[in-house]
Amino acid sequence: MRPNTSRNRRAAGLTIGWLSTYGVGMELRPPSYFALAALIDGPLHGYAIARRARELSGGRVRVSTGTLYALLDRALSESLVIAGEPYVEGGRQRRDYTLTPAGRALLADEAARLAHAATTVSSRLSATSKAVLT
Amino acid sequence: MIRERIGRVALRAYPPAVRQARGLEMLGMLLDAGELSRRAFARESGSLVLGGLRARGAMTARAATRRLVADACCQAVIIFLMLWIISALNTEAIGGPSQQLVLQAVVLAAILACALIGYERIAAIGGLAALAAYGPLPHTQLVLLAQVLVPIACLLVMVRAPQRRPRDPRQLLWLLPVCVLAALHVDAHVGLPEVLAVMSLGGLLRLLHDPRFAIACSLVWITVLLADAGRLAPLGLREVAAVAAGLMLTIAAGRLWIMRHAATA
Numbered sequence: 001m002r003p004n005t006s007r008n009r010r011a012a013g014l015t016i017g018w019l020s021t022y023g024v025g026m027e028l029r030p031p032s033y034f035a036l037a038a039l040i041d042g043p044l045h046g047y048a049i050a051r052r053a054r055e056l057s058g059g060r061v062r063v064s065t066g067t068l069y070a071l072l073d074r075a076l077s078e079s080l081v082i083a084g085e086p087y088v089e090g091g092r093q094r095r096d097y098t099l100t101p102a103g104r105a106l107l108a109d110e111a112a113r114l115a116h117a118a119t120t121v122s123s124r125l126s127a128t129s130k131a132v133l134t
Numbered sequence: 135m136i137r138e139r140i141g142r143v144a145l146r147a148y149p150p151a152v153r154q155a156r157g158l159e160m161l162g163m164l165l166d167a168g169e170l171s172r173r174a175f176a177r178e179s180g181s182l183v184l185g186g187l188r189a190r191g192a193m194t195a196r197a198a199t200r201r202l203v204a205d206a207c208c209q210a211v212i213i214f215l216m217l218w219i220i221s222a223l224n225t226e227a228i229g230g231p232s233q234q235l236v237l238q239a240v241v242l243a244a245i246l247a248c249a250l251i252g253y254e255r256i257a258a259i260g261g262l263a264a265l266a267a268y269g270p271l272p273h274t275q276l277v278l279l280a281q282v283l284v285p286i287a288c289l290l291v292m293v294r295a296p297q298r299r300p301r302d303p304r305q306l307l308w309l310l311p312v313c314v315l316a317a318l319h320v321d322a323h324v325g326l327p328e329v330l331a332v333m334s335l336g337g338l339l340r341l342l343h344d345p346r347f348a349i350a351c352s353l354v355w356i357t358v359l360l361a362d363a364g365r366l367a368p369l370g371l372r373e374v375a376a377v378a379a380g381l382m383l384t385i386a387a388g389r390l391w392i393m394r395h396a397a398t399a
Contacts (some may be wrong), residue, residue, distance in 0.1 A: 046159060063184040065163050065178050066185020069156060073189075092162030 028110045032071050036080065036099065036107050036126035043084060046072070059083045071096060080106060135178045137165060137175060144179045147186025149193055190343035195393040202390070206349035207291035208254055211261060212308075213333060213354050214285045215246040218324055222315045238268050243309070250305040254296035281361035284353055289370065294317075327371060330354055334382060345386035345393075356378035 028036070029054070037051035038044060049072075050063045063071070074080045080103035084096040099107075141164045145157050164182055167177025194202070219242045226235035241264060250256035269282050315329050330351065337348035359375035 046163040048169065050163070064185075065160055065167055066181035066183070066188070067214035068163070069160055070185050070188060073152075084160065092165065093158035094162060095159050 026108070028059050029033060030057065031063050031067055033107070033110055035063050035068060035071055036075065036103055039097060039099040039103070040107070043098040045089075045094040045096050047094075049097065076096065078102075119124075137168060140175075140179060141165060141182070144182040145186065147183045148189050149186075151187055152186075175253070187343045189219065191393045191396070194344050194346075195396070197389070201295075201373050202346055203349070204291050204295040206296050206346045206353065207288040208249075208295075209347055209350035209355040211258065211285070211290045211292050212246065212249050213247065213330075214288065214357070215233055215242055215257075216312045216315070216333075216369055217329065217354070218242055219246065219312060220319050220329060221326060224319050237274050238264075244385045246312070247306060247309065249292075251303055252301035254292050257328075258289045258292035258296070259294075262286070265289070281357055283360065284357040288353065298357075327358060327374065329356065330377070334378060337382065338385070341389045343385065345390045348382050348386040348389075352379045352382035355382065 028105065034053035034057045037050055037056055038049045046065070046068055050065075050068055053061055053063050072081065072083075075097075077085060079100055081097045081099055083113060086093050086095045088094070138161065141161045144164070145153055148157070148160075160182065164175075164178050167178045195366060219239050222235050222239040222242065226239070227231050229235075241260075245257050245264060246261040248254075248260065263285065265282060270279055315332070319326070319329060334348070334351040334355070337351040340347045355375045355378040359372055359379060362372040362375065
Protein backbone atom coordinates (compact mmCIF):
# COMPACT_ATOMS: atom_id res chain seq x y z
CA MET A 1 0.00 0.00 0.00
CA ARG A 2 1.31 3.42 -0.92
CA PRO A 3 1.93 5.79 1.99
CA ASN A 4 -0.77 8.45 2.16
CA THR A 5 1.51 11.42 1.56
CA SER A 6 0.35 14.75 0.22
CA ARG A 7 2.02 13.95 -3.12
CA ASN A 8 0.09 10.70 -3.42
CA ARG A 9 -3.18 12.38 -2.53
CA ARG A 10 -2.63 14.96 -5.24
CA ALA A 11 -1.75 12.21 -7.71
CA ALA A 12 -5.03 10.52 -6.76
CA GLY A 13 -6.85 13.72 -7.72
CA LEU A 14 -7.58 15.02 -4.22
CA THR A 15 -7.09 18.73 -4.62
CA ILE A 16 -6.42 20.80 -1.57
CA GLY A 17 -7.25 24.23 -2.93
CA TRP A 18 -7.75 25.94 0.42
CA LEU A 19 -4.20 25.38 1.52
CA SER A 20 -1.35 27.64 0.56
CA THR A 21 1.45 25.68 -1.03
CA TYR A 22 5.09 25.91 -0.15
CA GLY A 23 7.14 23.98 -2.71
CA VAL A 24 6.15 20.32 -2.59
CA GLY A 25 4.85 20.46 0.96
CA MET A 26 1.58 21.99 2.11
CA GLU A 27 0.81 24.38 4.88
CA LEU A 28 -2.45 24.39 6.81
CA ARG A 29 -3.31 27.77 8.24
CA PRO A 30 -3.50 27.76 12.06
CA PRO A 31 -7.35 27.94 12.34
CA SER A 32 -7.74 25.05 9.88
CA TYR A 33 -4.94 23.07 11.53
CA PHE A 34 -6.34 23.36 15.04
CA ALA A 35 -9.96 22.91 13.94
CA LEU A 36 -9.06 19.65 12.19
CA ALA A 37 -6.83 18.66 15.11
CA ALA A 38 -9.83 19.13 17.41
CA LEU A 39 -11.45 16.15 15.70
CA ILE A 40 -8.56 13.73 16.32
CA ASP A 41 -10.11 12.38 19.51
CA GLY A 42 -13.55 11.83 17.99
CA PRO A 43 -16.57 13.53 16.41
CA LEU A 44 -17.54 16.97 17.70
CA HIS A 45 -20.17 19.56 16.84
CA GLY A 46 -19.39 23.09 15.65
CA TYR A 47 -19.14 24.91 18.98
CA ALA A 48 -17.20 22.03 20.55
CA ILE A 49 -14.71 22.17 17.66
CA ALA A 50 -14.17 25.89 18.24
CA ARG A 51 -13.64 25.37 21.99
CA ARG A 52 -11.29 22.42 21.50
CA ALA A 53 -9.29 24.29 18.84
CA ARG A 54 -8.83 27.13 21.31
CA GLU A 55 -7.68 24.72 24.03
CA LEU A 56 -5.25 22.93 21.73
CA SER A 57 -3.69 26.20 20.56
CA GLY A 58 -3.28 27.43 24.14
CA GLY A 59 -5.82 30.20 23.53
CA ARG A 60 -3.94 31.64 20.54
CA VAL A 61 -6.42 30.53 17.88
CA ARG A 62 -10.02 31.66 18.12
CA VAL A 63 -12.24 30.12 15.44
CA SER A 64 -15.38 32.21 14.96
CA THR A 65 -18.70 30.85 13.70
CA GLY A 66 -18.31 32.25 10.17
CA THR A 67 -14.73 31.04 9.85
CA LEU A 68 -15.50 27.57 11.22
CA TYR A 69 -18.37 26.90 8.83
CA ALA A 70 -16.38 28.17 5.82
CA LEU A 71 -13.59 25.86 6.90
CA LEU A 72 -15.92 22.90 7.45
CA ASP A 73 -17.52 23.46 4.02
CA ARG A 74 -14.15 23.21 2.35
CA ALA A 75 -13.04 20.28 4.47
CA LEU A 76 -16.28 18.48 3.55
CA SER A 77 -15.79 19.17 -0.14
CA GLU A 78 -12.21 17.85 0.11
CA SER A 79 -13.43 14.77 2.04
CA LEU A 80 -11.23 15.65 5.00
CA VAL A 81 -14.23 15.41 7.34
CA ILE A 82 -17.69 13.89 7.12
CA ALA A 83 -20.85 15.35 8.63
CA GLY A 84 -23.27 13.33 10.71
CA GLU A 85 -27.03 13.68 10.91
CA PRO A 86 -28.40 16.78 12.64
CA TYR A 87 -29.79 16.39 16.16
CA VAL A 88 -31.16 18.68 18.84
CA GLU A 89 -29.32 19.16 22.14
CA GLY A 90 -30.32 21.73 24.73
CA GLY A 91 -32.81 23.24 22.28
CA ARG A 92 -30.10 23.85 19.68
CA GLN A 93 -29.58 22.03 16.44
CA ARG A 94 -26.19 20.37 16.16
CA ARG A 95 -24.31 18.07 13.81
CA ASP A 96 -21.18 16.11 14.57
CA TYR A 97 -18.17 16.15 12.28
CA THR A 98 -15.70 13.27 12.01
CA LEU A 99 -12.15 13.32 10.69
CA THR A 100 -11.63 11.00 7.69
CA PRO A 101 -8.42 9.02 7.03
CA ALA A 102 -7.51 11.65 4.39
CA GLY A 103 -7.95 14.41 6.99
CA ARG A 104 -5.89 12.47 9.53
CA ALA A 105 -3.11 11.94 6.95
CA LEU A 106 -3.11 15.63 6.06
CA LEU A 107 -2.79 16.54 9.73
CA ALA A 108 0.05 14.04 10.16
CA ASP A 109 1.89 15.59 7.18
CA GLU A 110 1.40 19.08 8.57
CA ALA A 111 2.51 18.08 12.07
CA ALA A 112 5.66 16.48 10.60
CA ARG A 113 6.34 19.60 8.52
CA LEU A 114 5.95 21.87 11.54
CA ALA A 115 8.12 19.57 13.69
CA HIS A 116 10.81 19.53 11.00
CA ALA A 117 10.69 23.32 10.70
CA ALA A 118 10.86 23.70 14.49
CA THR A 119 13.79 21.27 14.78
CA THR A 120 15.71 23.00 12.00
CA VAL A 121 15.27 26.44 13.49
CA SER A 122 15.98 25.27 17.06
CA SER A 123 19.19 23.51 16.03
CA ARG A 124 20.35 26.56 14.08
CA LEU A 125 19.54 28.82 17.03
CA SER A 126 21.43 26.65 19.50
CA ALA A 127 24.41 26.35 17.12
CA THR A 128 24.63 30.09 16.56
CA SER A 129 24.07 30.94 20.23
CA LYS A 130 27.03 28.69 21.12
CA ALA A 131 29.09 30.49 18.48
CA VAL A 132 28.00 33.88 19.83
CA LEU A 133 28.89 32.81 23.41
CA THR A 134 32.32 31.55 22.37
CA MET B 135 -35.10 35.76 21.88
CA ILE B 136 -33.63 39.04 20.67
CA ARG B 137 -30.27 37.37 20.11
CA GLU B 138 -31.91 34.64 18.10
CA ARG B 139 -33.61 37.26 15.93
CA ILE B 140 -30.33 39.10 15.41
CA GLY B 141 -28.69 35.79 14.55
CA ARG B 142 -31.39 35.02 11.98
CA VAL B 143 -30.86 38.45 10.40
CA ALA B 144 -27.07 37.86 10.29
CA LEU B 145 -27.68 34.48 8.67
CA ARG B 146 -29.41 36.20 5.77
CA ALA B 147 -25.94 37.15 4.53
CA TYR B 148 -25.57 33.49 3.46
CA PRO B 149 -26.99 32.16 0.18
CA PRO B 150 -30.45 30.55 0.70
CA ALA B 151 -29.14 27.04 -0.02
CA VAL B 152 -26.51 27.27 2.75
CA ARG B 153 -29.05 28.80 5.12
CA GLN B 154 -31.42 25.94 4.51
CA ALA B 155 -28.75 23.28 4.97
CA ARG B 156 -26.84 24.71 7.95
CA GLY B 157 -28.72 27.77 9.17
CA LEU B 158 -30.07 26.32 12.41
CA GLU B 159 -26.75 24.69 13.22
CA MET B 160 -24.87 27.97 12.71
CA LEU B 161 -27.48 29.82 14.74
CA GLY B 162 -26.98 27.32 17.58
CA MET B 163 -23.23 27.86 17.54
CA LEU B 164 -23.67 31.63 17.41
CA LEU B 165 -25.90 31.54 20.51
CA ASP B 166 -23.48 29.22 22.32
CA ALA B 167 -20.41 31.28 21.45
CA GLY B 168 -22.17 34.56 22.21
CA GLU B 169 -23.40 33.45 25.65
CA LEU B 170 -20.26 34.72 27.37
CA SER B 171 -20.79 38.43 26.73
CA ARG B 172 -22.47 40.98 24.49
CA ARG B 173 -19.11 41.69 22.91
CA ALA B 174 -18.59 38.03 22.06
CA PHE B 175 -22.08 37.87 20.55
CA ALA B 176 -21.43 41.00 18.45
CA ARG B 177 -18.09 39.58 17.27
CA GLU B 178 -19.64 36.23 16.37
CA SER B 179 -22.56 37.90 14.55
CA GLY B 180 -20.08 39.99 12.58
CA SER B 181 -18.12 36.89 11.66
CA LEU B 182 -21.34 35.25 10.50
CA VAL B 183 -22.14 38.19 8.21
CA LEU B 184 -18.60 38.19 6.80
CA GLY B 185 -18.76 34.41 6.37
CA GLY B 186 -22.05 34.79 4.49
CA LEU B 187 -20.64 37.45 2.19
CA ARG B 188 -17.60 35.24 1.56
CA ALA B 189 -19.88 32.30 0.74
CA ARG B 190 -21.85 34.43 -1.71
CA GLY B 191 -18.61 35.76 -3.19
CA ALA B 192 -17.32 32.22 -3.66
CA MET B 193 -20.52 31.29 -5.51
CA THR B 194 -20.15 34.31 -7.78
CA ALA B 195 -16.47 33.55 -8.34
CA ARG B 196 -17.33 30.03 -9.50
CA ALA B 197 -19.87 31.31 -12.09
CA ALA B 198 -18.79 31.58 -15.74
CA THR B 199 -18.01 35.08 -17.03
CA ARG B 200 -20.70 34.77 -19.76
CA ARG B 201 -23.31 33.96 -17.12
CA LEU B 202 -22.24 36.93 -14.99
CA VAL B 203 -22.42 39.32 -17.98
CA ALA B 204 -25.84 37.93 -18.96
CA ASP B 205 -27.08 38.40 -15.38
CA ALA B 206 -25.73 41.97 -15.39
CA CYS B 207 -27.66 42.66 -18.64
CA CYS B 208 -30.86 41.31 -17.02
CA GLN B 209 -30.32 43.53 -13.99
CA ALA B 210 -29.63 46.49 -16.31
CA VAL B 211 -33.06 45.89 -17.91
CA ILE B 212 -34.63 46.24 -14.45
CA ILE B 213 -32.81 49.55 -13.92
CA PHE B 214 -33.84 50.78 -17.39
CA LEU B 215 -37.48 49.95 -16.62
CA MET B 216 -37.31 51.71 -13.24
CA LEU B 217 -35.82 54.85 -14.79
CA TRP B 218 -38.31 54.76 -17.64
CA ILE B 219 -41.26 54.57 -15.23
CA ILE B 220 -39.88 57.46 -13.16
CA SER B 221 -39.31 59.50 -16.33
CA ALA B 222 -42.87 58.82 -17.59
CA LEU B 223 -44.36 59.87 -14.25
CA ASN B 224 -42.23 62.99 -14.22
CA THR B 225 -43.25 63.97 -17.77
CA GLU B 226 -46.87 63.48 -16.75
CA ALA B 227 -46.37 65.64 -13.64
CA ILE B 228 -44.71 68.46 -15.57
CA GLY B 229 -46.81 68.40 -18.73
CA GLY B 230 -50.13 68.00 -16.96
CA PRO B 231 -52.48 65.02 -16.74
CA SER B 232 -51.97 62.65 -19.64
CA GLN B 233 -53.80 59.35 -19.91
CA GLN B 234 -51.25 58.04 -22.36
CA LEU B 235 -48.31 58.60 -19.98
CA VAL B 236 -50.17 57.06 -17.05
CA LEU B 237 -51.01 54.03 -19.21
CA GLN B 238 -47.37 53.84 -20.27
CA ALA B 239 -46.22 53.90 -16.62
CA VAL B 240 -48.74 51.17 -15.72
CA VAL B 241 -47.63 48.95 -18.62
CA LEU B 242 -43.96 49.45 -17.71
CA ALA B 243 -44.68 48.73 -14.04
CA ALA B 244 -46.37 45.47 -15.03
CA ILE B 245 -43.33 44.51 -17.13
CA LEU B 246 -41.03 45.46 -14.24
CA ALA B 247 -43.11 43.35 -11.84
CA CYS B 248 -42.75 40.33 -14.17
CA ALA B 249 -38.98 40.87 -14.34
CA LEU B 250 -38.68 41.23 -10.55
CA ILE B 251 -40.70 38.10 -9.75
CA GLY B 252 -38.64 36.06 -12.20
CA TYR B 253 -40.73 35.85 -15.38
CA GLU B 254 -37.82 37.38 -17.22
CA ARG B 255 -38.49 36.12 -20.76
CA ILE B 256 -42.04 37.48 -20.63
CA ALA B 257 -40.70 40.77 -19.23
CA ALA B 258 -38.03 40.99 -21.94
CA ILE B 259 -40.56 40.43 -24.73
CA GLY B 260 -42.85 42.99 -23.07
CA GLY B 261 -39.92 45.41 -22.83
CA LEU B 262 -39.12 45.05 -26.52
CA ALA B 263 -42.79 45.61 -27.36
CA ALA B 264 -42.87 48.69 -25.09
CA LEU B 265 -39.77 50.07 -26.79
CA ALA B 266 -41.44 49.57 -30.17
CA ALA B 267 -44.61 51.27 -28.94
CA TYR B 268 -43.23 54.10 -26.79
CA GLY B 269 -39.56 54.38 -27.81
CA PRO B 270 -38.06 56.57 -30.53
CA LEU B 271 -39.36 55.85 -34.02
CA PRO B 272 -36.95 54.35 -36.57
CA HIS B 273 -37.01 57.46 -38.77
CA THR B 274 -36.00 59.82 -35.92
CA GLN B 275 -32.50 61.11 -35.39
CA LEU B 276 -29.68 58.61 -34.97
CA VAL B 277 -28.85 60.26 -31.65
CA LEU B 278 -32.21 59.20 -30.26
CA LEU B 279 -31.79 55.70 -31.62
CA ALA B 280 -28.32 55.38 -30.07
CA GLN B 281 -29.80 55.57 -26.58
CA VAL B 282 -31.93 52.46 -27.13
CA LEU B 283 -29.08 50.31 -28.45
CA VAL B 284 -27.89 49.13 -25.03
CA PRO B 285 -31.42 48.52 -23.65
CA ILE B 286 -32.32 46.50 -26.79
CA ALA B 287 -29.10 44.47 -26.46
CA CYS B 288 -29.85 43.82 -22.78
CA LEU B 289 -33.47 42.85 -23.53
CA LEU B 290 -32.27 40.40 -26.20
CA VAL B 291 -29.81 38.88 -23.72
CA MET B 292 -32.68 38.61 -21.22
CA VAL B 293 -34.77 36.71 -23.78
CA ARG B 294 -31.92 34.34 -24.58
CA ALA B 295 -30.36 33.86 -21.15
CA PRO B 296 -32.61 34.91 -18.26
CA GLN B 297 -31.19 34.78 -14.76
CA ARG B 298 -31.30 31.37 -13.08
CA ARG B 299 -33.21 32.14 -9.93
CA PRO B 300 -36.41 30.89 -8.35
CA ARG B 301 -39.58 32.88 -8.89
CA ASP B 302 -40.18 34.95 -5.80
CA PRO B 303 -43.07 37.45 -5.39
CA ARG B 304 -41.21 39.03 -2.45
CA GLN B 305 -38.91 40.64 -5.02
CA LEU B 306 -41.81 42.99 -5.75
CA LEU B 307 -40.67 44.89 -2.66
CA TRP B 308 -38.07 46.45 -4.97
CA LEU B 309 -40.95 48.49 -6.38
CA LEU B 310 -40.93 50.47 -3.11
CA PRO B 311 -37.61 52.23 -3.80
CA VAL B 312 -38.92 52.96 -7.33
CA CYS B 313 -41.92 54.71 -5.78
CA VAL B 314 -39.69 56.65 -3.39
CA LEU B 315 -37.31 57.66 -6.18
CA ALA B 316 -40.26 58.59 -8.41
CA ALA B 317 -41.69 60.77 -5.64
CA LEU B 318 -38.29 62.40 -5.10
CA HIS B 319 -37.87 62.88 -8.82
CA VAL B 320 -41.25 64.57 -9.24
CA ASP B 321 -41.49 66.53 -5.99
CA ALA B 322 -37.86 67.36 -5.19
CA HIS B 323 -36.76 67.66 -8.84
CA VAL B 324 -34.01 65.09 -8.43
CA GLY B 325 -32.67 64.28 -11.91
CA LEU B 326 -32.40 60.82 -13.42
CA PRO B 327 -28.56 60.89 -13.26
CA GLU B 328 -28.82 61.47 -9.51
CA VAL B 329 -31.23 58.55 -9.20
CA LEU B 330 -28.80 56.41 -11.19
CA ALA B 331 -25.95 57.63 -8.98
CA VAL B 332 -27.84 56.36 -5.90
CA MET B 333 -28.33 52.99 -7.61
CA SER B 334 -24.63 52.94 -8.52
CA LEU B 335 -23.73 53.42 -4.86
CA GLY B 336 -25.84 50.34 -4.13
CA GLY B 337 -23.92 48.54 -6.89
CA LEU B 338 -20.61 49.52 -5.31
CA LEU B 339 -21.78 48.24 -1.91
CA ARG B 340 -22.84 44.93 -3.48
CA LEU B 341 -19.32 44.59 -4.88
CA LEU B 342 -18.42 43.00 -1.55
CA HIS B 343 -19.87 39.75 -2.86
CA ASP B 344 -21.27 40.36 -6.34
CA PRO B 345 -20.06 42.55 -9.24
CA ARG B 346 -23.18 42.06 -11.40
CA PHE B 347 -25.20 45.04 -10.22
CA ALA B 348 -22.19 47.34 -10.66
CA ILE B 349 -21.77 46.09 -14.25
CA ALA B 350 -25.51 46.65 -14.80
CA CYS B 351 -25.19 50.25 -13.54
CA SER B 352 -22.22 50.85 -15.83
CA LEU B 353 -24.32 49.65 -18.80
CA VAL B 354 -26.95 52.24 -17.88
CA TRP B 355 -24.27 54.93 -17.56
CA ILE B 356 -23.08 53.97 -21.08
CA THR B 357 -26.66 54.54 -22.28
CA VAL B 358 -26.71 57.97 -20.60
CA LEU B 359 -23.42 58.73 -22.34
CA LEU B 360 -24.79 57.62 -25.74
CA ALA B 361 -27.98 59.60 -25.19
CA ASP B 362 -26.10 62.76 -24.31
CA ALA B 363 -23.17 62.39 -26.70
CA GLY B 364 -24.86 63.78 -29.82
CA ARG B 365 -26.66 66.64 -28.13
CA LEU B 366 -25.34 70.15 -28.19
CA ALA B 367 -25.71 70.39 -24.44
CA PRO B 368 -22.91 71.92 -22.40
CA LEU B 369 -20.25 69.53 -21.16
CA GLY B 370 -20.89 67.87 -17.84
CA LEU B 371 -23.27 64.93 -17.89
CA ARG B 372 -21.49 63.03 -20.64
CA GLU B 373 -18.17 63.32 -18.79
CA VAL B 374 -19.79 62.18 -15.56
CA ALA B 375 -21.42 59.26 -17.40
CA ALA B 376 -18.15 58.29 -19.11
CA VAL B 377 -16.19 58.41 -15.87
CA ALA B 378 -18.91 56.54 -13.91
CA ALA B 379 -19.25 53.82 -16.58
CA GLY B 380 -15.48 53.37 -16.91
CA LEU B 381 -14.81 53.40 -13.18
CA MET B 382 -17.63 51.01 -12.30
CA LEU B 383 -16.68 48.55 -15.05
CA THR B 384 -13.01 48.63 -14.00
CA ILE B 385 -13.78 48.25 -10.29
CA ALA B 386 -16.28 45.43 -10.96
CA ALA B 387 -13.81 43.57 -13.19
CA GLY B 388 -11.05 44.06 -10.61
CA ARG B 389 -13.27 42.84 -7.79
CA LEU B 390 -14.29 39.77 -9.79
CA TRP B 391 -10.62 39.00 -10.44
CA ILE B 392 -9.84 39.28 -6.71
CA MET B 393 -12.80 37.07 -5.81
CA ARG B 394 -11.73 34.40 -8.31
CA HIS B 395 -8.13 34.60 -7.10
CA ALA B 396 -9.27 34.24 -3.47
CA ALA B 397 -11.49 31.27 -4.37
CA THR B 398 -8.59 29.35 -5.94
CA ALA B 399 -5.81 30.44 -3.56
